[in-house]
Amino acid sequence: MANIRAQEDIRRGLEALLAADPALVPVADAAGPVPLRLSEPGYAGLAHIVVSQLISRAAAQAIWARMAAEGPVTAASFRGLDDEGMRRFGLSRAKAATLRRVAVEVDEGRLDLAALCGLDAADAIGQLTAIPGIGPWTAEIYLMFCAGHPDLFPAGDVALRRAVAHGLGLPEAPEIKALYRFSERWAPLRSVAARLFWAYYARRMGRDVLPAV
Numbered sequence: 382m383a384n385i386r387a388q389e390d391i392r393r394g395l396e397a398l399l400a401a402d403p404a405l406v407p408v409a410d411a412a413g414p415v416p417l418r419l420s421e422p423g424y425a426g427l428a429h430i431v432v433s434q435l436i437s438r439a440a441a442q443a444i445w446a447r448m449a450a451e452g453p454v455t456a457a458s459f460r461g462l463d464d465e466g467m468r469r470f471g472l473s474r475a476k477a478a479t480l481r482r483v484a485v486e487v488d489e490g491r492l493d494l495a496a497l498c499g500l501d502a503a504d505a506i507g508q509l510t511a512i513p514g515i516g517p518w519t520a521e522i523y524l525m526f527c528a529g530h531p532d533l534f535p536a537g538d539v540a541l542r543r544a545v546a547h548g549l550g551l552p553e554a555p556e557i558k559a560l561y562r563f564s565e566r567w568a569p570l571r572s573v574a575a576r577l578f579w580a581y582y583a584r585r586m587g588r589d590v591l592p593a594v
Contacts, residue, residue, distance in 0.1 A: 384498070384529035384530060385419070385525075385530075385573070386529050387417065391417055394570050394573035395409065397570060405577065407548075408549070412578075415577050415580045418576075422527045422528055423527070424455055424456040424483065424487050425453070426494070426526070428459070430519055431476055431480055431519060432444050432472070434476070434518075440471075444471045444472060447469070447470045451470075456485075459484040460481065462481070467481070479514030482512055502532070505528070518535050518537045521533045534567070534575050536558075538575075540579065541579065541582075544578040544579065544585075544586075547581075547582075
């Protein structure tokens with residue numbers, strides 16, 4: 382499957398996924414519409430994902446609104462912010478440091494976030510996770526929701542683990558490595574499967590946990 386760029390890609394991918402694994406049909410019936418949620422590649426897209434790590438959607442949106450109110454979120458503008466400037470947005474010290482590191486890498490030309498979209502997923506994840514503060518979840522979410530990569534399953538996501546267990550009737554949420562292996566049955570459409578389970582979690586558990594991009 383080509384990169385996911387439109388809602389039609391989700392529709393076609395989901396159709397193929399359900400045909401390949403009928404066990405997902407009741408999950409899809411319970412989930413309802415599966416949203417696209419796609420942002421343009423670049424510093425702002427990655428910054429938004431960093432901001433969303435380990436906090437509620439409401440808190441992430443509030444921080445992002447303060448950041449965006451200062452003007453365009455670019456590597457050049459954030460590279461020059463001092464600690465007080467970062468704290469004004471409500472960012473933790475760790476997230477502020479990560480955003481500054483990424484800004485320097487992008488602004489000095491060592492990291493091309495748009496070019497990453499054309500790389501093999503493993504190579505792109507390797508480049509991103511080489512930056513302190515960027516872990517596998519952040520890298521995978523960037524590639525899914527900015528690059529539109531069709532075949533990633535962020536097994537470190539707690540909501541995904543819970544959704545898979547609940548939706549498929551497993552006795553408990555799989556561990557991360559086990560879920561990575563389990564998700565291989567949905568290749569090469571794992572990004573569609575992940576979106577399906579996030580939608581299922583939102584509908585059945587009452588929380589919208591799809592990453593806020």
